[in-house]
Amino acid sequence: MLQKLPIGLQTFDKIRAEDYLYVDKTQYLYDLITLTGGYYFLSRPRRFGKSLTLSTLKAIFNGAKELFDGLWIQKHYDWEKSYPVVHLQMAKLDYQALGLDAALQRALHEAAAQYAIELTAPTLKTLFAELLEKLAATQGQVVLLVDEYDKPLIDYLDDIEQAKTNQQILKNFYSVIKDSDPYLRFLLITGVSKFSKVSIFSDLNNLLDISRHPRFATMLGYTQAELEHYFAERIEPLAQQKNLERDTLLEKIRHYYNGYRWDVDQPSLYNPYSILSFMETGRFHNFWFETGTPTFLIRLMRRDGLYDLSQLEVNGHSFISYDIEHLQAIPILFQTGYLTIKSEDEYGLYRLDYPNAEVKESLLQYLISDLRFENNAALNTPLVVHLHKAFQANDLERVITIIKSIFKKIPSHIFIKEAEAYYHSLIYLVFFYLGQYSEAEVNDSTGRIDCVVKTSTHIYIIEFKLGQSADAALKQIRDKNYAGAYLADPREKVLIGINFSSQEKTVDDWRFESLQ
Numbered sequence: 155m156l157q158k159l160p161i162g163l164q165t166f167d168k169i170r171a172e173d174y175l176y177v178d179k180t181q182y183l184y185d186l187i188t189l190t191g192g193y194y195f196l197s198r199p200r201r202f203g204k205s206l207t208l209s210t211l212k213a214i215f216n217g218a219k220e221l222f223d224g225l226w227i228q229k230h231y232d233w234e235k236s237y238p239v240v241h242l243q244m245a246k247l248d249y250q251a252l253g254l255d256a257a258l259q260r261a262l263h264e265a266a267a268q269y270a271i272e273l274t275a276p277t278l279k280t281l282f283a284e285l286l287e288k289l290a291a292t293q294g295q296v297v298l299l300v301d302e303y304d305k306p307l308i309d310y311l312d313d314i315e316q317a318k319t320n321q322q323i324l325k326n327f328y329s330v331i332k333d334s335d336p337y338l339r340f341l342l343i344t345g346v347s348k349f350s351k352v353s354i355f356s357d358l359n360n361l362l363d364i365s366r367h368p369r370f371a372t373m374l375g376y377t378q379a380e381l382e383h384y385f386a387e388r389i390e391p392l393a394q395q396k397n398l399e400r401d402t403l404l405e406k407i408r409h410y411y412n413g414y415r416w417d418v419d420q421p422s423l424y425n426p427y428s429i430l431s432f433m434e435t436g437r438f439h440n441f442w443f444e445t446g447t448p449t450f451l452i453r454l455m456r457r458d459g460l461y462d463l464s465q466l467e468v469n470g471h472s473f474i475s476y477d478i479e480h481l482q483a484i485p486i487l488f489q490t491g492y493l494t495i496k497s498e499d500e501y502g503l504y505r506l507d508y509p510n511a512e513v514k515e516s517l518l519q520y521l522i523s524d525l526r527f528e529n530n531a532a533l534n535t536p537l538v539v540h541l542h543k544a545f546q547a548n549d550l551e552r553v554i555t556i557i558k559s560i561f562k563k564i565p566s567h568i569f570i571k572e573a574e575a576y577y578h579s580l581i582y583l584v585f586f587y588l589g590q591y592s593e594a595e596v597n598d599s600t601g602r603i604d605c606v607v608k609t610s611t612h613i614y615i616i617e618f619k620l621g622q623s624a625d626a627a628l629k630q631i632r633d634k635n636y637a638g639a640y641l642a643d644p645r646e647k648v649l650i651g652i653n654f655s656s657q658e659k660t661v662d663d664w665r666f667e668s669l670q
Contacts, residue, residue: 158175176225180210198346202374203426211299212297219233239298240289269293278327300344303345311450325354385433427441448490454486542588546609610645626651646669
């Protein structure tokens with residue numbers, strides 16, 4: 155009988171007690187526990203297993219050996235000693251109603267009550283110090299686990315003043331740890347983002363960031379080997395159901411969901427939530443993306459004119475952390491999972507790109523919607539699919555009609571003010587998105603856009619102009635010999651010149667000619 159899939163479950167005790175599937179990561183946790191130091195920071199995108207990791211560590215330090223039957227750590231860990239655990243889950247604090255200081259104080263009192271300890275200190279900082287000292291005195295050295303440390307900051311990125319207030323509260327709170335070394339056995343702080351160390355953790359000189367540590371690069375997420383091992387009993391029936399060979403299905407799963415990487419020398423990873431959801435439903439769907447709409451990120455990308463996330467080259471310092479007062483899109487996109495590391499060259503430059511088709515397709519939908527003033531991002535997929543079908547049918551009239559519709563909802567006063575930016579960005583994104591369905595390439599350089607779309611029978615070479623003419627666009631295709639690269643291809647070549655009117659906010663002229 156197949157084990158149940160723990161979709162959305164983050165409590166290790168429940169997963170094990172109720173026989174849900176668990177991908178064994180306990181050897182990594184053993185290594186983490188037994189390394190010297192014992193103070194760690196880890197950032198990973200949402201739904202990547204951070205909360206489950208902390209819950210598993212809590213069970214280990216509580217000495218719950220019976221929950222680890224059949225897992226690697228059971229035969230290797232010393233279960234004779236247990237430790238008191240303070241597990242702070244920032245997402246569960248009612249800081250929006252109480253304020254962060256009061257919410258943290260309440261959480262500390264609740265943690266103390268679990269061990270029959272009464273706290274009397276008057277401030278958050280002294281209360282935290284009192285909890286650690288009294289726990290250590292009565293129960294032994296303390297294990298401190300902090301889940302989603304950055305939630306009180308991320309929730310207020312639209313309100314920088316409140317975010318800065320919360321940042322200062324957190325900085326004062328964590329400063330207690332520096333002088334609590336005698337009372338602490340282990341510390342792990344997790345979050346989605348890595349704000350600059352000086353802003354929150356400046357006093358924690360011994361906090362080791364393992365977010366990109368090679369030894370722990372695959373501690374969260376599923377590797378290809380883990381996917382094929384733990385889901386073997388589901389993969390074969392799914393392949394039969396979809397009338398695919400097993401290897402073909404695995405390649406399709408890999409294309410759609412694999413690709414996250416935090417170290418270039420380690421295997422790429424799957425987001426657990428997407429894989430669990432796919433295995434449950436058998437549908438290729440944007441599961442992870444649906445659990446959180448990146449509204450703030452979209453605004454940042456628009457502010458920076460950052461629409462092409464493929465093949466970005468950056469140095470290592472530019473995407474590791476960021477300052478809350480000087481938010482930059484690339485480090486946030488990397489840390490939140492919309493970009494990942496693809497390679498590193500001999501000069502220390504990293505190439506970043508979309509991790510997989512799920513993220514690429516979903517983010518393109520939202521970017522296009524933002525520019526089109528279309529509230530429903532899902533409507534962009536039918537638009538691009540219709541464009542794909544029109545090219546497949548060699549229906550150029552339909553192609554032009556769809557291109558015209560792209561700009562329909564943009565308010566005229568906004569478009570007139572930013573005509574060139576809208577024109578370039580939207581055309582580029584739509585044809586880049588078309589590459590998910592057709593063999594399409596789009597290039598954007600100063601003052602022009604050119605595109606190639608290939609079907610089984612035709613190769614369309616397209617030049618877009620703004621405020622000029624279709625004849626000028628066709629002339630450029632001929633003068634630059636864009637078709638030259640495809641002359642050996644037997645498919646019919648079609649040159650298309652399209653001119654866009656900034657005054658009319660639509661295509662006002664287009665021409666095509668065939669090369670036999």
